[in-house]
Amino acid sequence: MTTNLSRRPEPRVPASAPALEVRGLVKHYPGVKALDGVDLVVRRNEVLGLAGENGAGKSTLLKALVGLVRPDAGEIWVRGEKVRLGSITDAANHGIGMVFQEQSLVPNLTAAENIVLGSEGPGVRHGIYRWNTLRRLAQEQLDKIGSHIDPLARTDSLTFADRQMVEIAKVLRIEERTSHPPVIILDEPTSVLESKEIETLFTQVRRLREFASVVFVSHRLDEVLDVCDRVAVLRGGRSVGEVPAAEAAPAELHRMMIGSTGSDDHYHGAAAERRDEPRRPRLVVRGLSGRSFRDVDLDVHAGEIVGIVGVHGSGREDVCRALFGAEPTTAGDVVLDGEKLDLSGTRAACAAGVGYVPAERKTEGMVGPMSVADNMTLTKQKSRCTGPVVRPGKQAKLVDGWIERLSIRTPDRGTAIQRLSGGNQQKVVLARWLVAGDVRLLLLDHPTRGLDVGARSEVYRLLRELANQGVAMVLLADSLEEAIGMSDRIVVMSDGRATTEVAAPTGDKPTPLDLVKEMV
Amino acid sequence: MSLRDAGPPVALVVVFGVFAALSPGFRTLSNVQNVLDAAAVLTVVTCGITFVLMMGSIDLSAPGIMGASAIAVALLVANNRNDNDFGLLGVVVAVLLGAGLGCLSGLALVTLKVPSFMTTLGISAVGLGVATLMFAGVQPNVSDRMLEGLAVERFLGLAHLTWIAFACVLVGWLVQRYSRLGRYAFAIGGAEEVLALSGVRVAPYKVAVFTMAGAFYGLAGVMVTSQLGAGLVQAGKGYDFSAIAAAVVGGTLLIGGRGGILHSAVGVLLVTVLTNGLVQIGVSPYWQGGVQGLIVVAAVAAAVIPQRRRNQVTK
Amino acid sequence: TEEVGGGGPAAAAGACDPADVTLVGQVRNESNPYEAAWLDGGDTFAEQVGLTQQRLTYDGDSTRQQEQISQLLAGDTECLVMNVLPNGDSDTPPIVEGAEEAGAYLVTQWNKPADLNVTDYDYWLSHITYDGVESGRQIGDALAEAIGGSGGVIALQGVLDTGAAKDRFAGFEESLAANPDVELLDDQTANFSRAEALEVTKTLLTKHGEDIEGIWAANDDMALGALEALQQAGRTDVAVVGIDAVPDALTAIEEGSMTATVSSDGPWQGGIGLAIGYCVATGELAAGDIADEDRAWFAEQFLIDQDNVADFVSPETTESDFACDNLFSRSQGAMS
Amino acid sequence: MSTPVITTPAAEAAVTGRAGVGRRLTSFMPVIALVVLLAALTVADPGFLTLNSLTAAARTSAPLVVLAAGATLVVLCGGIDLSIAALCSLATVFFALWLPDAGGLTTVAVIAATAAIGAVQGVAHVLLRIPSFIVTLGGMSIFSAIALVISDAGPIRVVDRDATHWLTLYVGGVVPMAFVVALLVVVVVSLVLRLTPLESWIRATGYSESAARLAGAPVDVVKIAAFTVSGACAGLAAVMLVSRNFSGSPTMADNLLLPAVAAIVVGGTAITGGHGSLWRSLAGALVVTLLRVGLPIVGVPSAYEQILYGAIIVAAVALTLDRSKVLTIK
Ligand SMILES: Nc1ncnc2c1ncn2[C@@H]1O[C@H](COP(=O)(O)OP(=O)(O)OP(=O)(O)O)[C@@H](O)[C@H]1O
Ligand SMILES: Nc1ncnc2c1ncn2[C@@H]1O[C@H](COP(=O)(O)OP(=O)(O)OP(=O)(O)O)[C@@H](O)[C@H]1O
Ligand SMILES: [Mg+2]
Numbered sequence A: 001m002t003t004n005l006s007r008r009p010e011p012r013v014p015a016s017a018p019a020l021e022v023r024g025l026v027k028h029y030p031g032v033k034a035l036d037g038v039d040l041v042v043r044r045n046e047v048l049g050l051a052g053e054n055g056a057g058k059s060t061l062l063k064a065l066v067g068l069v070r071p072d073a074g075e076i077w078v079r080g081e082k083v084r085l086g087s088i089t090d091a092a093n094h095g096i097g098m099v100f101q102e103q104s105l106v107p108n109l110t111a112a113e114n115i116v117l118g119s120e121g122p123g124v125r126h127g128i129y130r131w132n133t134l135r136r137l138a139q140e141q142l143d144k145i146g147s148h149i150d151p152l153a154r155t156d157s158l159t160f161a162d163r164q165m166v167e168i169a170k171v172l173r174i175e176e177r178t179s180h181p182p183v184i185i186l187d188e189p190t191s192v193l194e195s196k197e198i199e200t201l202f203t204q205v206r207r208l209r210e211f212a213s214v215v216f217v218s219h220r221l222d223e224v225l226d227v228c229d230r231v232a233v234l235r236g237g238r239s240v241g242e243v244p245a246a247e248a249a250p251a252e253l254h255r256m257m258i259g260s261t262g263s264d265d266h267y268h269g270a271a272a273e274r275r276d277e278p279r280r281p282r283l284v285v286r287g288l289s290g291r292s293f294r295d296v297d298l299d300v301h302a303g304e305i306v307g308i309v310g311v312h313g314s315g316r317e318d319v320c321r322a323l324f325g326a327e328p329t330t331a332g333d334v335v336l337d338g339e340k341l342d343l344s345g346t347r348a349a350c351a352a353g354v355g356y357v358p359a360e361r362k363t364e365g366m367v368g369p370m371s372v373a374d375n376m377t378l379t380k381q382k383s384r385c386t387g388p389v390v391r392p393g394k395q396a397k398l399v400d401g402w403i404e405r406l407s408i409r410t411p412d413r414g415t416a417i418q419r420l421s422g423g424n425q426q427k428v429v430l431a432r433w434l435v436a437g438d439v440r441l442l443l444l445d446h447p448t449r450g451l452d453v454g455a456r457s458e459v460y461r462l463l464r465e466l467a468n469q470g471v472a473m474v475l476l477a478d479s480l481e482e483a484i485g486m487s488d489r490i491v492v493m494s495d496g497r498a499t500t501e502v503a504a505p506t507g508d509k510p511t512p513l514d515l516v517k518e519m520v
Numbered sequence B: 001m002s003l004r005d006a007g008p009p010v011a012l013v014v015v016f017g018v019f020a021a022l023s024p025g026f027r028t029l030s031n032v033q034n035v036l037d038a039a040a041v042l043t044v045v046t047c048g049i050t051f052v053l054m055m056g057s058i059d060l061s062a063p064g065i066m067g068a069s070a071i072a073v074a075l076l077v078a079n080n081r082n083d084n085d086f087g088l089l090g091v092v093v094a095v096l097l098g099a100g101l102g103c104l105s106g107l108a109l110v111t112l113k114v115p116s117f118m119t120t121l122g123i124s125a126v127g128l129g130v131a132t133l134m135f136a137g138v139q140p141n142v143s144d145r146m147l148e149g150l151a152v153e154r155f156l157g158l159a160h161l162t163w164i165a166f167a168c169v170l171v172g173w174l175v176q177r178y179s180r181l182g183r184y185a186f187a188i189g190g191a192e193e194v195l196a197l198s199g200v201r202v203a204p205y206k207v208a209v210f211t212m213a214g215a216f217y218g219l220a221g222v223m224v225t226s227q228l229g230a231g232l233v234q235a236g237k238g239y240d241f242s243a244i245a246a247a248v249v250g251g252t253l254l255i256g257g258r259g260g261i262l263h264s265a266v267g268v269l270l271v272t273v274l275t276n277g278l279v280q281i282g283v284s285p286y287w288q289g290g291v292q293g294l295i296v297v298a299a300v301a302a303a304v305i306p307q308r309r310r311n312q313v314t315k
Numbered sequence C: 001t002e003e004v005g006g007g008g009p010a011a012a013a014g015a016c017d018p019a020d021v022t023l024v025g026q027v028r029n030e031s032n033p034y035e036a037a038w039l040d041g042g043d044t045f046a047e048q049v050g051l052t053q054q055r056l057t058y059d060g061d062s063t064r065q066q067e068q069i070s071q072l073l074a075g076d077t078e079c080l081v082m083n084v085l086p087n088g089d090s091d092t093p094p095i096v097e098g099a100e101e102a103g104a105y106l107v108t109q110w111n112k113p114a115d116l117n118v119t120d121y122d123y124w125l126s127h128i129t130y131d132g133v134e135s136g137r138q139i140g141d142a143l144a145e146a147i148g149g150s151g152g153v154i155a156l157q158g159v160l161d162t163g164a165a166k167d168r169f170a171g172f173e174e175s176l177a178a179n180p181d182v183e184l185l186d187d188q189t190a191n192f193s194r195a196e197a198l199e200v201t202k203t204l205l206t207k208h209g210e211d212i213e214g215i216w217a218a219n220d221d222m223a224l225g226a227l228e229a230l231q232q233a234g235r236t237d238v239a240v241v242g243i244d245a246v247p248d249a250l251t252a253i254e255e256g257s258m259t260a261t262v263s264s265d266g267p268w269q270g271g272i273g274l275a276i277g278y279c280v281a282t283g284e285l286a287a288g289d290i291a292d293e294d295r296a297w298f299a300e301q302f303l304i305d306q307d308n309v310a311d312f313v314s315p316e317t318t319e320s321d322f323a324c325d326n327l328f329s330r331s332q333g334a335m336s
Numbered sequence D: 001m002s003t004p005v006i007t008t009p010a011a012e013a014a015v016t017g018r019a020g021v022g023r024r025l026t027s028f029m030p031v032i033a034l035v036v037l038l039a040a041l042t043v044a045d046p047g048f049l050t051l052n053s054l055t056a057a058a059r060t061s062a063p064l065v066v067l068a069a070g071a072t073l074v075v076l077c078g079g080i081d082l083s084i085a086a087l088c089s090l091a092t093v094f095f096a097l098w099l100p101d102a103g104g105l106t107t108v109a110v111i112a113a114t115a116a117i118g119a120v121q122g123v124a125h126v127l128l129r130i131p132s133f134i135v136t137l138g139g140m141s142i143f144s145a146i147a148l149v150i151s152d153a154g155p156i157r158v159v160d161r162d163a164t165h166w167l168t169l170y171v172g173g174v175v176p177m178a179f180v181v182a183l184l185v186v187v188v189v190s191l192v193l194r195l196t197p198l199e200s201w202i203r204a205t206g207y208s209e210s211a212a213r214l215a216g217a218p219v220d221v222v223k224i225a226a227f228t229v230s231g232a233c234a235g236l237a238a239v240m241l242v243s244r245n246f247s248g249s250p251t252m253a254d255n256l257l258l259p260a261v262a263a264i265v266v267g268g269t270a271i272t273g274g275h276g277s278l279w280r281s282l283a284g285a286l287v288v289t290l291l292r293v294g295l296p297i298v299g300v301p302s303a304y305e306q307i308l309y310g311a312i313i314v315a316a317v318a319l320t321l322d323r324s325k326v327l328t329i330k
């Protein structure tokens, strides 16, 4: 990797002007002031963390920095020079590149093409592809981050984490565009990664600091403090302050984010509230087999949260989907409350009182152009607002109630869900099953992915409330800590089989290390 | 080749086998040649439409563009209506006319933001209008040796037109595999917004794809004129749906992002073998269309069965 | 005012100023030489009487034809004269009833259901057609003669649900019965289309090979497509016959590559319908004076082969063809 | 947890107010397109804008409105129904064949039959996972073949006109009954959608089928229902055609396919699914009808008529399509 660095001329401009500076940036959306006069300075060779609640305006700010959002007012200065960023190409020419919050690769192209997309350089001559050169270029980028992905693999055949690596390799292409030290923006890059992959990413971020500036967004505040030099905090579209990472604690950051005191230690603290001893098993799974899993046995009691952990490819997601009837099974019995569960389709599962929160929110979780209200009430419910005939008044009241309860930041219930920030979208998706009111088993695939600390603890609180009401839950957690904190019991899956079961009662939680041992 | 791509070729072999077993006339060498010759025009049209479908757009402009270029070429080469005798140049102009009309539908798509379904339908009407204007009530008959020869003269048992179709498939395949245009068309079908996020301006590529498709239709119009020895306004009638059907039967997805020229070529052969085979085994003309439709549906069904997924989206 | 003809209630009576008459000719499309010539014939007549003809085309689309007619009839129909080519038999009744209700003078050609009687209507002045059975038989006989009275032939049928296609094929079957040594190897439809005929003929040529000695086509467009297929297959020994006498077919007959066709004189058809309507509308001819056998009649048609083709190469209409006292001179008798 | 104020209420009201006007304007665009076209035709031929003429156009548009309305449901679900026209032709044959035996019940029988056929297509699409384009393309040729065979490839006269007579009446002496029926179809189906969860299920299916399915929306049932209604509408349109043509014919409605789809798109419904409405298709069908009958009647020569038709439908869609509702224009 050092060879790559030495290949570059050292473009160290006298460290007078900051790499990037934002002054008074304003951006309105219908009904929302996403940015309300943001000031931000990104110094050279630093990793700047950006923290803020869901909807605080982080993504909007970053999009303005790469020319995707045209600010209504304010200035952007790059290395002491005022610039207008009209397009992503403009930004790249100024040395600014970004990895987006929602993955943005072309699924049916090869990894190599994605990496060089839009800046093929010598990989394409006169419109003609030179596949060998192209592959070499891509390989160089992958080498930089130490990834072993086959550059000619189709992107949709890669795992989520590998795709994330491809994105990072892709954004590093802007190094080739400019002789100045680039500014690399990472918008929630870790939300879909495993801890091992996060380590790899952080190694990359620290390497980048050698010759570039990095802006890093994450809702895991410990992570932010770990990798960043300095953390700037946004609240309601305004900069509310910044702290050197070395001196700050997660709780302090969180306080700045929400403007009042709060705690990051949410799962453990709240988990203590749990009291009920599990009664009879509500869900009994015996010998369930499918494409990517075999002979899975699983018991979940009413009021119990069972976490499933495993590395990528362990098959836990498919088990989850299979229980919801969204993935075919070849063998096995599933019994819910003494009745055989029909796995033939999602409708049957819904009717039996099973709910599912998918991990891929953008494509599977929500219907982008439809309103928050519609997304929340999409499921056919025996309850309240939709029967054979919709009762708009009741529906509105119900939806507004949940918007309030989950602090979903949206102008109104009629706003298209795609206009909400990622975190708020996730809350709506989760609310869908809570609205239904008759759910007996909830399958949660990364339910807090992309949620800010506050929202997350709100979700945890809700899940626990539901558990106390007797809902059984299967949780594929965002991190091992979350799995441990939230679950009463943890099932470890590896290679398509449920290998071990670890009890995790309050007060006697296993450590992450205990689990990692079982996972490999 | 993955399993999901194997369906259409297998279907082709099966259908071919069934007809060969049922009809002695079908399994003769001359009939195989005939099938290939008959597939020539549809192949060229499908070459063009494939790129459009790959982008996730749709193209219904073939009838209009083919009509315009058919009349244009008939009026430009030696003919009974005027004294023109531009020969090959006339062919080039007709193809360019096709490209120009295709370009118009692409431009309407990207500038007016009107879905391709409508722009191409509109351009088809415009093309037919232009063709009718040029037609002016008197059939232009071609007396150009070169153009007539394309349909009549043979090389290795196949008409020159058939070789032109082969060449189109080859060119199409090269474009799809090695050119930025082809790869970007594929990428646009996969995730158009991502291209924009990568700093690629997709509009020019879209226009280029429609232009290229128009050129292919233009060429197909010329080929029909060569076969019929006269310029017909209706030269392209029905080619829009048959080309789309052929491409889809071959495994190209209408939502874009999958398939390609070779898939489409297989699809064209499948459709042509069906048409020919049904006549050969003597199915009543009333029933032919129906049987053909049934087999196309069955072929696609058979092809999608191995790749069925629970939560798969079918539009 | 002119005297009212016939005894029918409010029978079609013409009292229009010649300058007030609106002439409308409607055919399938202008991209077909025969129908374009038809409309040109209509223009010629209109010019003769100092008017212009409104040219309507409906692209072979029955629904669209009905839509155009009903829109037309929703306008001013007082002195409206329509010379219409219905798309198919089934399209005639609504046109006729619409015209009757609106009081527009109507002449139809080619297609009419057999049980729909012109004499039941007042404003439907006349229906002109050609005896399809006769023409199908005539060219069938010519084909049989051309192949020496015996051998295999194939038939290309027209749009299956048109009376013309059915009659012509029926005539061909009569001819086959009269020529027992001529064997019908195959019959397929090519929908009156040149391009489809090309494909179908190619396929049939490979299916039956040298057995094919003649091709019977229900119109010239298909015959020309078949000729093209023969040329591409390098076959020069096959006799081809068609119907319509389109210019290309006449050229082909002159050159000897085609055997025979039957003329129906498009320009005359385009003019005569308007002429009948015009004469009645202006009162020069009383509707009631049109004899019953002239309300639905077969017009004269001619078998054209190499011997007489020269006479038909440039069909011309003369003013006298459309004189009000000469309108029915080409009648071959009432439709049975 | 404290919720920071996002905007002041006043600003919010102002902003949503503006958006509201914009939204309302885009949903009126199809009507504006219709009025503009009517005005243009009147300018070209002042005689065109008469009550008679408008009544005739309304009567003419009825089958197209019904066909387009039915197919709109399928389009909203993200699919397409290419079989409507062929099914409609087949239904005219059914009608003509069954009328002598079934008498007054024929209309109901025909609509039930086409609804069932539509449902079969829907089931094939959903269960076999064949794209709707292919299922209905296949359906198109199969229905044509059946129609040809059972009608012996010819039109069948309908002598007994009593069964369809009601469709030829005029309400209040001016409004054609067929058009009233077409309007009723649009109103009833729109109301049913609005009042039940169906609308949001259909939209969700059209916008994002997998999300809809994982949210537990009855995607398969909704799609089959859409095809069923589309089939039923084809049957009703067939009855209207028979009432107008006094016959059934195996090819009678075949040429209405592209106009019907054009009507849907001209109305501003997204061909990719999710966004649109039956009202839009109604306006679209009227625009297309005016173009089909208006251009030749005001004296545009046939070649120019085609060119104008092409240009105008593209321009109309440019006007009516609400692009904020359509993610990508394909
Ligand atoms: N295209 C848009 N149209 C309308 N409103 C928008 C749009 N994009 C963002 N917003 C609004 O702007 C605000 C800021 O959104 P942004 O995506 O920047 O938040 P964020 O800080 O990135 O949140 P998260 O942590 O959830 O990703 C939100 O209230 C959001 O609803
Ligand atoms: N046998 C298989 N055939 C096809 N695809 C498979 C197979 N096994 C796994 N996959 C796919 O590989 C990917 C990763 O597998 P899986 O979802 O089981 O991992 P996971 O342990 O649940 O991952 P995560 O830790 O992210 O939740 C998924 O997209 C899954 O569909
Ligand atoms: Mg964000």
Ligand SMILES: [Mg+2]
Pocket: A160, A312, A313, A317
């Ligand atoms: Mg996973």
